[in-house]
Amino acid sequence: MALTKPSEVDVLIVGAGPAGLMLSLWLSRLGIVARIVDKRTDKVFSGQADGFQARTLEILDSFGIGERIWKEANRMFEVSFWNPSPDGRIQCNSRAPDNLVGLSRFTEAVLHQGRMEGFFLDAIAASYPHPATPDHQVEVERMVVPTSLSIDEEKVEDDDAYPLSVTLRHLSEAEAMPTQRLSNLSDGLFRSNLTKDDAAYSIENSNGWGDEREEIVKAKYVVGCDGAHSWTRKILGKDFEMHGEMTDFIWGVLDIVPITDFPKLYLLKSTSVRWTAYQIGQRVGDKFSKSDRVFLAGDAVHTHSPKAGQGMNVSMQDAYNLGWKIGLVCKKIMHRKILSTYELERKQIAKELIAFDHKFSRLFSGRPAKDIMDETGVSMEEFSKAFNMSHMFTSGIGVDYKPSALVAKPPERRVIKSHTEVEADQIAVHDQAQSTLCLATNCKPGMRFPSFQVVAQSDARPWQLHHKMPSDGRFRLVVFSGDISKPTRQTLVNGLGAWLSTDVLPRYPRIELCPGSDPHGGTTKFKSSCHPSVIDVLLIHTAKRADIEILRDLHDVYHPFDTKLGWDYGKVLVDEESYHNGHGRAYEGYGVDPGEGALVIVRPDGYTGLVTCVEEEGWKEVGKWFQGVLRSI
Amino acid sequence: MALTKPSEVDVLIVGAGPAGLMLSLWLSRLGIVARIVDKRTDKVFSGQADGFQARTLEILDSFGIGERIWKEANRMFEVSFWNPSPDGRIQCNSRAPDNLVGLSRFTEAVLHQGRMEGFFLDAIAASYPHPATPDHQVEVERMVVPTSLSIDEEKVEDDDAYPLSVTLRHLSEAEAMPTQRLSNLSDGLFRSNLTKDDAAYSIENSNGWGDEREEIVKAKYVVGCDGAHSWTRKILGKDFEMHGEMTDFIWGVLDIVPITDFPKLYLLKSTSVRWTAYQIGQRVGDKFSKSDRVFLAGDAVHTHSPKAGQGMNVSMQDAYNLGWKIGLVCKKIMHRKILSTYELERKQIAKELIAFDHKFSRLFSGRPAKDIMDETGVSMEEFSKAFNMSHMFTSGIGVDYKPSALVAKPPERRVIKSHTEVEADQIAVHDQAQSTLCLATNCKPGMRFPSFQVVAQSDARPWQLHHKMPSDGRFRLVVFSGDISKPTRQTLVNGLGAWLSTDVLPRYPRIELCPGSDPHGGTTKFKSSCHPSVIDVLLIHTAKRADIEILRDLHDVYHPFDTKLGWDYGKVLVDEESYHNGHGRAYEGYGVDPGEGALVIVRPDGYTGLVTCVEEEGWKEVGKWFQGVLRSI
Structure with missing residues (x-):
């Protein structure tokens, strides 16, 4: 389906990763006129995130995608704790369920992000034809980047106005393809936070553009789901900078089929390896929205370590929290003031995530204690206790939103x-x-x-x-x-x-x-x-x-x-x-x-x-x- | 994918209903060079069969289709028995589970045949690319009918020979479209056993054919899945005629959304009705195969009433029994003599089905007894007892094949x-x-x-x-x-x-x-x-x-x-x-x-x-x- 894309939209979404796709899915189901643009030429084929919380699977199931992931994914049932044995080898000396029993009908599961992104695209397409938008369909527009954004502050409380104006630039294939990727396919560093944002680089260094490759889009709402290098966050200015810290820890992530008879570990080989590396830091933005017209979601407002499989989940859940709110406000079903609950609810979760990750990534990055007298090392007991305590959080079930018009606390x-x-x-x-x-x-x-x-x-x-x-x-x-x-x-x-x-x-x-x-x-x-x-x-x-x-x-x-x-x-x-x-x-x-x-x-x-x-x-x-x-x- | 269809095939399947599609699915999974032809222009869109036995769902699940049907189908859990009440109305006076508890992880379910045929086509396509047949793919060829079949009896035991020769005629769209269907879309009689086979009619009355519309196919095996009017059965001659009886009962079948507050039944209306009618008879063929080279499956060798949802199930299970046997023989994995177990195993089931149906359809067609003294009527007790006794049979789980090389009885x-x-x-x-x-x-x-x-x-x-x-x-x-x-x-x-x-x-x-x-x-x-x-x-x-x-x-x-x-x-x-x-x-x-x-x-x-x-x-x-x-x- 290749309908002409409207230049007036209810919602413009920047970035087609997990957060952007979740938001698109909501808006497609609700019959909202929305566009979603992404600077890349294609979706993720490997690497990136892979862990699904039980709560994320429940959410995806509510859109009909949960079963597809559940069927294909590697489900996690058990965690084994290995310790040094008296003979100098290692041994498994305890096992525990990976998920609290009875918490959800799903358990944690692992499937690579690219596969899930494909399911999202299918689910978005399955929303059509939509009776509310017979001539419009949400589809990811790739190789498109925003280059300017202006907000008409006088109109932000006007239901019928399009107070946002965004310039979109349509990239050529070469411009959309990051240099690193062209040079070395096995290296995923171009998506890492260790490198400069490559799309920005492409645009700065391009040889100029013809007018025909730019368009102006008027929007009621803009949502930046554009990752740690978020263009949307940057254009919103200094108030939107993230705060927190970068550590010296750099983590490597490999995409491999390991051939090993763990625990002996004498063999770890693979025919094709794809890898990337991340600097571990925990940062969160103060503001998640500008005038409740421009919103930030996912890595654009909070970054953290890849461990514990939280990033993709929290990003999708940001968008899941925001999507129906924007959608029902656009449909004039819900009061516009409800939009302020997005920041109220999700900033708290981001902060909890940062605190959790801060503690957790240090446990993972820390040196294992040699023995009980080794005070600077991380002891197995300490690790295992923290791991068990984390279940409610890592399952996503523990989320508890603050009181508001949407949450009547006693x-x-x-x-x-x-x-x-x-x-x-x-x-x-x-x-x-x-x-x-x-x-x-x-x-x-x-x-x-x-x-x-x-x-x-x-x-x-x-x-x-x-x-x-x-x-x-x-x-x-x-x-x-x-x-x-x-x-x-x-x-x-x-x-x-x-x-x-x-x-x-x-x-x-x-x-x-x-x-x-x-x-x-x-x-x-x-x-x-x-x-x-x-x-x-x-x-x-x-x-x-x-x-x-x-x-x-x-x-x-x-x-x-x-x-x-x-x-x-x-x-x-x-x-x-x-x-x-x-x-x-x-x-x-x-x-x-x-x-x-x-x-x-x-x-x-x-x-x-x-x-x-x-x-x-x-x-x-x-x-x-x-x-x-x-x-x- | 539109590869040239080979003129030498391991298996030629005539008819793309439930039996033909099941056989095609097996052969596609095993990487067999097979073709499947059907006289119709398209698959069934409504009407026909709809009941799935628990065993059929297990079988479909083993190919990855079971969940799709299970999710979409109307699952049957409970049967209510209604009787006259003292005030002259009717009342529900007992309920029973529709399926024996613990028999299978599936229960009986209902979904229209056309939907399932679509799932079959998806599952066949999912078998490719097949390492055993890189240049071949099983696809339904519509508007194609066989017009002659010859068997080289000298070669029937030769593994490498193609002893069967079949002429295929490619029909024009008008020739493939039954007259009744063109005249009245709400009437499904053209598929009923009350009317003459319309494809035969089309061919007999066509204006002659150019040579270019015919082709000769050499095959190792031919399977007639071509229904009650089976061309394949007829061409095999008198020995293959079905025996049994036709009753005077004619049943009507409706495709409707009934609007009713049953039990009061004051309202039964629907915006579109599609109907057909069947004469109830129970007949079965003596021979299911000619030289273990030409086989008959489904309605081509046994017909019965549409009640109790057995027909489509037994037809698919015929083909499920035959598919792997032909496939593994073609691959030279299994002895050719194993093919004789097809008739041994499935004729017995057909006979049991006929006996069951004979009894069951008379119960359904019979007049309800007025009271306990009404000896010619069918009493509720008699009906309900027969219904409960039938569970093992109607679930498909009761099938018990005879001893053979494949079944070592004690x-x-x-x-x-x-x-x-x-x-x-x-x-x-x-x-x-x-x-x-x-x-x-x-x-x-x-x-x-x-x-x-x-x-x-x-x-x-x-x-x-x-x-x-x-x-x-x-x-x-x-x-x-x-x-x-x-x-x-x-x-x-x-x-x-x-x-x-x-x-x-x-x-x-x-x-x-x-x-x-x-x-x-x-x-x-x-x-x-x-x-x-x-x-x-x-x-x-x-x-x-x-x-x-x-x-x-x-x-x-x-x-x-x-x-x-x-x-x-x-x-x-x-x-x-x-x-x-x-x-x-x-x-x-x-x-x-x-x-x-x-x-x-x-x-x-x-x-x-x-x-x-x-x-x-x-x-x-x-x-x-x-x-x-x-x-x-």
């Missing part, structure tokens, strides 16, 4: 006004919703909503609840109703349904879904052309499945009707034993008491926004939460 | 010489291997080898054992060794290894693997260019994983070495608890006593061939079994 958290809280208050809505944590003890506002198996009321099929929550731009209201075969419970839940369908859902816009938006068939099978409410209601009950009949017992909101396709029977789920896959014990997993129940709002990125009760007091919190986030129609 | 089974046994003896090798069933009570010779979870010795990854056994043309020797941390056990297993690597593996050919041959990465990751032994050895032990070190403790045969890629660490598996996926309890599942152990030969199609002991007496049986099947080099 009132107790706000008694002591720390620096963090003050910051959070700056963007807090006056009459903000509040969570009641004890109602769903494992659904923590600010953390990712976990997945457990539930069974479909209609056909007994077991589902991972995450598969009912794909990344399609919708918010989910999860109704933990308890036993709805009890009349009082059923009345309560149907009262909630009536309230939702009169006072909540009609207030807010509907959203166009595209072909790829439901990769697991969990929400909208055969319904890619329909425009559902931006709030998707899911009911999980604990009655006996045989005692409930959807149409007889439950309010319409739990089985929406479509004139062409009839009732949607897929929204009512049961926490019961499945025929073939055991019992998901979802209420236990989510920490919900079946006698109490709970209402949980899940954001489009899968993070918990609110936990409250199923009674009328809870409805008020739900109403307030959505008012703080969504624009009424 | 000696006891041969005491009473039934008609069946005499037939089996005709193809039995004189000194045939014998099984000892009690050693692996759930690995029954002639039945499919089941799958349980085991854990990889090297990296703790859990595997479904089926994923270590893709359909790549190899036989598997599964060594249930018991606890190899015990010195006597380890010595025994390593003795077996030494014997295999000196007396067995070198006797038999190696086999070229192609890119698609290992869809789950279970056997040959990164090794698509290697040529392993046609016998793949897998070891499953019950020692503690931490007590075993592959290179230190086990004979080379359990960790084959490749000069480019090093040792293969993937052949040694453990029956132990995994970190995240529970305990597979494989020994229990396979019915093997860890104190005894067992050796099991699994055929390339996943059916058990031999069960014997790990001691030297067992080795002899293994040696005999392979001698009876494989050609020595």
Whole structure:
């Protein structure tokens, strides 16, 4: 498909690495007019990053890519710790699971970045034709670099304006090809932070350009996903410089098939070696956005060591956090002020990453202790303890976003006004919703909503609840109703349904879904052309499945009707034993008491926004939460 | 890819429905020079069959298609039985699992045939480039019909001869398009058995042909997968006519999205309806092959009712049974006489299918009994009992092939010489291997080898054992060794290894693997260019994983070495608890006593061939079994 690229776009993305591709994927699914440019001639074919956190796999699975990676990747299950043995050799003296058991249905996995970039391109293409953008398709434009950016500050709060103006230069093949790469294919230094940015070099040293090779693009938003050498960051000026330190440690990274009978290590050979080297430093920018119109994501705002496989993951998760926010603001579904939560949420993660990496890379770079008396060396105990402590962090599951309009923490958290809280208050809505944590003890506002198996009321099929929550731009209201075969419970839940369908859902816009938006068939099978409410209601009950009949017992909101396709029977789920896959014990997993129940709002990125009760007091919190986030129609 | 089609082929397949495509897939994976022709202009887009047995999904999974179907299909978990209620309405008064629990990791699933045919075409293409056929690729040639077939009977036992000669006629688009279809798109009768074969009609009524539209193809084998109107069957003459009966029942089949709130059934509407009708009859051919050179598969040799979703499954399984046999004979890996097992094994299944269908279709077609005194009606109890009894059959897991060189039944089974046994003896090798069933009570010779979870010795990854056994043309020797941390056990297993690597593996050919041959990465990751032994050895032990070190403790045969890629660490598996996926309890599942152990030969199609002991007496049986099947080099 080679449509003419528009010169007015909602979003211009600079850089088609993991962050840029993740952002493009979100925007393609939401039907946003976006362009993505990259200075390189092609995607990565080898080297670079390869480690996938469990959380990253969950995110990719929500777009339908997770299974492809999971199937091809080398999954990590076990870590072995080797120590010197008494006879002067080394021996394995302990083993541990590489991932905390029960944390996620995925474990850490390894697959080279180039392969994943290919999956991203497939998933972006699978979003089309998109009903919202019949004439536009997001495609990576290679060998294109921005050379100027101006911001019309007067228009930054105007929804309909294109306050950003960017000059794009289209490079020739020779200009886009780094010198190092031409001279030595086995050397990946041209992508390392040890060398000068080669694209900048190419442009500075080019023989001048004809006008026909430049174009001006007007944009509502620009996102710099352009790596450690970020052009976008530099053009934003001094305020955007990263702070931190460079160490003297330089790490080498090899792409090889090692032939070794480790532990003896007598043989390490390979037919083709490709290598690069990185100077280890931890730096993070102070500002992640300029006027909430120009954003930075990934290596453009934080750099660190390649160890522990965090870089690519955190970069993708930056973009995953930002994509739906920009998208829903462009669609006028969400208040523009929500964009400020990007910096609030992701700068904190970047800082935690830097702190973690600082500690971790020194452990890895440190000299192993000779014995227990060797105080300057790193002891096996110290190493192994740090390694185990790191699981929540390295899995990506530990992320806990600060309170904001999107994250209703309980009132107790706000008694002591720390620096963090003050910051959070700056963007807090006056009459903000509040969570009641004890109602769903494992659904923590600010953390990712976990997945457990539930069974479909209609056909007994077991589902991972995450598969009912794909990344399609919708918010989910999860109704933990308890036993709805009890009349009082059923009345309560149907009262909630009536309230939702009169006072909540009609207030807010509907959203166009595209072909790829439901990769697991969990929400909208055969319904890619329909425009559902931006709030998707899911009911999980604990009655006996045989005692409930959807149409007889439950309010319409739990089985929406479509004139062409009839009732949607897929929204009512049961926490019961499945025929073939055991019992998901979802209420236990989510920490919900079946006698109490709970209402949980899940954001489009899968993070918990609110936990409250199923009674009328809870409805008020739900109403307030959505008012703080969504624009009424 | 549009390579010139060869006029000398190993195999010519007539018909590109489920049977023809399954056969093509096998032959593409094995690198056989084959052509497949079909009279239609395109694949099926809707209608036709849609039900997938659990066994069919296992088979498709062994080629890497199973997951695609599983993900898209409507999975069947539960059957509800509705009866008249006292108030004159109907009510659901019992529910049952649609599939026996524990039978397979798949359950019955429904997806329309056209979608699956697309997956087949993808999987065939994924087999290339094939090292065995660098200049050839199997591709469906549409609008092509055979018009003559001659057999040079003198050459039928000659391995290198092409004893078959077939004239192929290339149709024009109008000739390939059935009249009915042109006139009425919502009517699928042109594919029904109620109408005359339309392709024959087109040819008879065409205005004559230029010579340039015909070609002569010389073939070693021809397989008629050309449906109920089979041209291939007709040209083979009177001996190949099918026998059985036609009933007066005519069934209608609709392709619709019903809008109904069943059970009330007040509304059944749909925007587009496509329908067809079939006369219900059960017929089966006496002969499935002519001189083991021309074969018939699928509807070409057995027809029955569309109920119970058996037709497409049995057709594909015919071709699945035949494909590797023809392929390995063409490659001179297997004795030609093994081809006679196709009729032996599949005619029996066809007969069972006919008997089952006869009973089952009458139950479905019968009038429901009004009450308990209504003796001519079908009572709910009768129906429900028959339905439950049918599970083993309808899942496809119940298939039990007769004894032959490929299926070593225990000696006891041969005491009473039934008609069946005499037939089996005709193809039995004189000194045939014998099984000892009690050693692996759930690995029954002639039945499919089941799958349980085991854990990889090297990296703790859990595997479904089926994923270590893709359909790549190899036989598997599964060594249930018991606890190899015990010195006597380890010595025994390593003795077996030494014997295999000196007396067995070198006797038999190696086999070229192609890119698609290992869809789950279970056997040959990164090794698509290697040529392993046609016998793949897998070891499953019950020692503690931490007590075993592959290179230190086990004979080379359990960790084959490749000069480019090093040792293969993937052949040694453990029956132990995994970190995240529970305990597979494989020994229990396979019915093997860890104190005894067992050796099991699994055929390339996943059916058990031999069960014997790990001691030297067992080795002899293994040696005999392979001698009876494989050609020595």
